[in-house]
Amino acid sequence: ERYAEVVADSGIDAKVGQHVWDGVVRDLTAHAGDDxxxxGFVKAIEQVGAVLAEHFPVTVGDSNELDDHLVEI
Structure with missing residues (x-):
């Protein structure tokens, strides 16, 4: 794999710095380079989950707005 990108919506992007996404991509591509x-996907999902839980904790009555699945473009 030669390219990876984390695409966050504007609400997430306003709270999470680009350096966080750069680190996720760096780890993912390092794993890909090691075959x-x-x-790498598992680690990336864990990292993103931790960041989102920190900035957007689950509260009573929360529901998913989007399906829970990975999107490869």
Whole structure:
């Protein structure tokens, strides 16, 4: 894999710095370069989940606005 990008909406982007997404991409592409892409996706999802939980904690009555799935473009 030669390219990866985290695409966040404006609300998330306003609270989470670009350096965070750069780190996620760096880790993902490092795993891909080591022929461990699946491990890279798992780590990326864990990292993003931790960041989102910190800035957007779940509250009573919250519901998913989008489906829970990975999108590859």
């Amino acid at each position: 461990r892409l699946a491990d």
